[in-house]
Amino acid sequence: xxxxxxxxLALVEDDLAGIEIALEQNxxxxxxxVRKTARHIMFSGGKRLRPLLMVLSARICGYKGDxxxxxxxxxxxxxxxxxxxxxxxxxxxVRRGKPVAxxxxxxxxxxxxxxxxxxxxxxxxxxxxxxxxIKAIAEITENMSQGEIHQLINKGKLDLSEExxxxxxxxxxxxxxxxxxxxxxxxxxxSEKKEKALAGYGLNIGLAFQMAxxxxxxxxxxxxxxxEIGADLKEGKLTLPxxxxxxxxxxxxxxxxxxxxxxxxxxxxxxxxxKDLLKTYKGLDYTRSRAKFHIKAAIDSIAPIGNSQSKxxxxxxxxxxxxxxx
Amino acid sequence: xxxxxxxxLALVEDDLAGIEIALEQNxxxxxxxVRKTARHIMFSGGKRLRPLLMVLSARICGYKGDxxxxxxxxxxxxxxxxxxxxxxxxxxxVRRGKPVAxxxxxxxxxxxxxxxxxxxxxxxxxxxxxxxxIKAIAEITENMSQGEIHQLINKGKLDLSEExxxxxxxxxxxxxxxxxxxxxxxxxxxSEKKEKALAGYGLNIGLAFQMAxxxxxxxxxxxxxxxEIGADLKEGKLTLPxxxxxxxxxxxxxxxxxxxxxxxxxxxxxxxxxKDLLKTYKGLDYTRSRAKFHIKAAIDSIAPIGNSQSKxxxxxxxxxxxxxxx
Numbered sequence: 208x209x210x211x212x213x214x215x216l217a218l219v220e221d222d223l224a225g226i227e228i229a230l231e232q233n234x235x236x237x238x239x240x241v242r243k244t245a246r247h248i249m250f251s252g253g254k255r256l257r258p259l260l261m262v263l264s265a266r267i268c269g270y271k272g273d274x275x276x277x278x279x280x281x282x283x284x285x286x287x288x289x290x291x292x293x294x295x296x297x298x299x300x301v302r303r304g305k306p307v308a309x310x311x312x313x314x315x316x317x318x319x320x321x322x323x324x325x326x327x328x329x330x331x332x333x334x335x336x337x338x339x340x341i342k343a344i345a346e347i348t349e350n351m352s353q354g355e356i357h358q359l360i361n362k363g364k365l366d367l368s369e370e371x372x373x374x375x376x377x378x379x380x381x382x383x384x385x386x387x388x389x390x391x392x393x394x395x396x397x398s399e400k401k402e403k404a405l406a407g408y409g410l411n412i413g414l415a416f417q418m419a420x421x422x423x424x425x426x427x428x429x430x431x432x433x434x435e436i437g438a439d440l441k442e443g444k445l446t447l448p449x450x451x452x453x454x455x456x457x458x459x460x461x462x463x464x465x466x467x468x469x470x471x472x473x474x475x476x477x478x479x480x481x482k483d484l485l486k487t488y489k490g491l492d493y494t495r496s497r498a499k500f501h502i503k504a505a506i507d508s509i510a511p512i513g514n515s516q517s518k519x520x521x522x523x524x525x526x527x528x529x530x531x532x533x
Numbered sequence: 534x535x536x537x538x539x540x541x542l543a544l545v546e547d548d549l550a551g552i553e554i555a556l557e558q559n560x561x562x563x564x565x566x567v568r569k570t571a572r573h574i575m576f577s578g579g580k581r582l583r584p585l586l587m588v589l590s591a592r593i594c595g596y597k598g599d600x601x602x603x604x605x606x607x608x609x610x611x612x613x614x615x616x617x618x619x620x621x622x623x624x625x626x627v628r629r630g631k632p633v634a635x636x637x638x639x640x641x642x643x644x645x646x647x648x649x650x651x652x653x654x655x656x657x658x659x660x661x662x663x664x665x666x667i668k669a670i671a672e673i674t675e676n677m678s679q680g681e682i683h684q685l686i687n688k689g690k691l692d693l694s695e696e697x698x699x700x701x702x703x704x705x706x707x708x709x710x711x712x713x714x715x716x717x718x719x720x721x722x723x724s725e726k727k728e729k730a731l732a733g734y735g736l737n738i739g740l741a742f743q744m745a746x747x748x749x750x751x752x753x754x755x756x757x758x759x760x761e762i763g764a765d766l767k768e769g770k771l772t773l774p775x776x777x778x779x780x781x782x783x784x785x786x787x788x789x790x791x792x793x794x795x796x797x798x799x800x801x802x803x804x805x806x807x808k809d810l811l812k813t814y815k816g817l818d819y820t821r822s823r824a825k826f827h828i829k830a831a832i833d834s835i836a837p838i839g840n841s842q843s844k845x846x847x848x849x850x851x852x853x854x855x856x857x858x859x
Contacts, residue, residue: 238682292644318618318644319682325651326674333667341659341667348652356564356645 215523218516219259222276226258229276230283233331236323244312244320249287251303257282257387260412260524264391264405267509267517274335278394281331281344282387284324289351289383291321340390347386354378362443365465367450373414380420381413388412400511407508408521415501416528421446422494425482427532437478441471447497452490460484498529541849544842545585548602552584555602556609559657562649570638570646575613577629583608583713586738586850590717590731593835593843600661604720607657607670608713610650615677615709617647666716673712680704688769691791693776699740706746707739714738726837733834734847737827742854744824747772748817751808753858763804767797773823778816786810824855 230249236242258279265275294307295317301307309317325348332344358375361367388409392402424439425448439446445453449468456464464484467477485491502525512518556575562568584605591601620633621643627633635643651674658670684701687693714735718728750765751774765772771779775794782790790810793803811817828851838844 236679238679238686240686241679241682292648295640295644314621314640315685316682318621319678319685321648322618322651322678323675323682325648326671326678329655329667329671329674333664333671336664338659338662338664338667341655341664345652345655345659348655349649352645352648352652353562353564353567356567356642356649359641359645360564360566 215520215527219263219520222259222262223255225276226255226262226279226283229280230258233277233280233284233327235327240312240316241320241323244291244308244316245287245324247305247311248290248302248308249283251305253283253287253303255283256416256524257286257384260384260409260521261387261391261394263517263520263524264388264409265395266391267405267512267515267521268392268395268397268401270391270395272394275391275394278331278335278390279387281328281390282383284328284331285344285347285351285383288321288324288328289355289379291317291324293355335390335394337393340393343386343389343393347382350378350382354380354382358444361445363469364445365453365468367445369447369450369454372445372447372450376414376417376421377410380417381410384413384416385409404509404512408505408525411501411505411508412525412528415498415505415525418447418494418498418501419528419531422448422491422498423532425485425491437473440468440473440478440481443469443471447494448485448490450490451493452485452488455488455490456484460487495529502526502529541846541853545589545846548585548588549581551602552581552588552605552609555606556584559603559606559610559653561653566638566642567646567649570617570634570642571613571650573631573637574616574628574634575609577631579609579613579629581609582742582850583612583710586710586735586847587713587717587720589843589846589850590714590735591721592717593731593838593841593847594718594721594723594727596717596721598720601717601720604657604661604716605713607654607716608709610654610657611670611673611677611709614647614650614654615681615705617643617650619681661720663719665719669712669715669719673708676704676708680706680708684770687771689795690771691779691794693771695773695776695780698771698773698776702740702743702747703736706743707736710739710742711735730835730838734831734851737831737834738851738854741824741827741831741851744773744820744827745854745857748774748820748824749858751811751817763799766794766799766804766807769795769797773820774811774816776816777819778811778814781814781816782810786813821855828852828855 234242234245236245261279261282262275290302291308294302295309295314300310308320328344332340354375354377358379361371361375385406386409388405389402392405397405421439424436424446428436440449445468453461453464464481467473467481470477473481505525506522509518509521560568560571562571587605587608588601616628617634620628621635621640626636634646654670658666680701680703684705687697687701711732712735714731715728718731723731747765750762750772754762766775771794779787779790790807793799793807796803799807831851832848835844835847
């Protein structure tokens with residue numbers, strides 16, 4: 208982590224602490240098992256990127272009210288609900304360095320606690336009194352579920368295009384971050400111009416964030432990442448590093464790449480070989496450059512907004528997306 | 534089916550046809566698999582009780598607009614989403630005479646299409662422009678998910694009280710039907726008094742409906758019911774017929790009852806024996822009398838509302854709840 212980012216994080220320490228409290232206070236289930244399951248996944252080192260972006264987006268638009276932390280939990284609950292359902296879908300085993308919730312509490316509880324969190328999202332969103340926020344949340348959840356389904360039916364598709372990959376990550380990841388930034392602006396009663404600027408920032412940050420995530424699945428290690436390395440490939444999930452490399456591979460390497468990709472039980476040696484091929488055919492470099500492109504687009508999107516500490520923090524978070532190790 | 538009910542159904546034929554069209558038109562997924570999965574469960578002989586109740590509740594309050602059918606799908610989509618997630622939770626195999634969706638399309642798709650339907654609910658609800666409806670929907674979904682979880686953790690609990698059973702069925706079933714009736718009143722701009730009367734009707738119909746459902750699991754047969762008979766017991770789900778019989782059983786029969794209840798693989802002969810014991814210890818009679826009590830409470834709740842054809846239909850539907858065979 209650069210010093211720049213460390214200093215920035217110190218500036219949002221109070222915001223992050225406020226978000227933690229709000230996440231706990233707004234859960235309000237009547238059953239203890241619901242709290243336990245939701246806590247298991249939610250209080251295990253999440254970065255709180257989404258609620259933090261909503262809080263900063265509201266502040267950059269001059270919001271001075273008391274409800275920003277409360278409303279910000281919407282975006283962490285949505286994210287958590289999606290993780291609970293996805294871990295079941297993906298048959299993942301580890302998340303944030305801990306066994307996934309469904310392996311401890313069972314698939315049924317994981318599904319239903321996810322549903323409960325979606326319901327809480329709706330309750331809290333209705334407290335904003337803004338129908339536009341309700342509509343935004345509806346759009347986000349429609350996109351997320353369809354993005355996940357799209358990803359699911361794309362599994363193992365060796366000729367997946369970059370375009371289709373972009374469509375999936377926009378829906379499953381980027382619209383939520385876009386929505387967090389947009390909602391911050393709406394809560395602050397910002398002008399349409401500012402709302403669009405912040406939504407554009409969020410969308411691009413979201414795309415870059417997912418690309419960085421997909422890169423980490425090849426270049427991080429399990430201990431740092433808190434989940435299995437190579438998990439995407441094991442699930443047959445083709446992400447940009449692989450898509451790009453496959454498009455540029457020489458015929459003599461294609462067969463080997465495809466063999467490793469379509470083998471659910473590839474060895475560590477196979478995985479190492481594949482990573483070499485991703486390097487050779489610029490899959491990693493290209494993904495990094497596309498992520499950088501969207502980081503720049505995010506920064507450009509908020510350029511018209513005047514300077515402030517909140518803006519500096521948004522710029523810093525944009526940098527963080529590319530430098531993070533987990 | 535009595536002639537009274539047959540004549541009544543003829544009167545709502547147009548409404549039911551309108552509801553079918555709205556259910557199809559408001560789905561609008563961009564992926565074909567979503568439509569296929571949702572259709573699989575939704576267009577397989579559902580009774581459309583919930584949307585019909587919303588439409589009739591709006592009409593009884595003088596609603597003359599064009600959007601009642603559109604808004605009514607909210608309650609069928611919520612119901613369908615819950616079925617998709619519950620079939621997975623319950624490990625059911627048959628629903629409405631067809632294999633459950635998750636056995637054909639996989640658990641992942643079933644979970645995610647359920648999420649998509651919840652998102653559609655939110656989108657359509659936001660088009661009402663009424664924050665009170667959004668709040669009602671939020672409350673319903675919170676109750677439904679917690680009711681299902683409560684039922685799940687109650688599984689196999691031999692000392693389950695009638696009170697706890699009532700709490701579960703209120704949350705998992707009755708609040709949705711209550712919400713359908715209440716929403717009809719809100720859409721029509723009804724007085725608070727009428728809204729309360731219709732909500733009271735819906736809540737009590739919902740309780741009676743679930744009790745009747747729990748009875749059918751013991752007295753119907755698989756072919757008519759479209760799902761396995763005795764499924765509740767196989768899943769360890771103790772419903773009112775069993776709860777009441779257990780509370781009143783003589784010591785010499787208790788051990789046998791408990792043995793059958795706690796055995797996941799009970800034989801047909803065991804099941805027959807258990808049904809005899811439910812008769813002996815008035816489990817079936819008592820459940821029927823409690824259902825009748827709530828039917829009466831439902832009818833009483835709308836007594837202050839003036840007579841009309843819509844009111845006659847609500848009274849008829851109240852009777853139908855107890856006489857239905859599936």
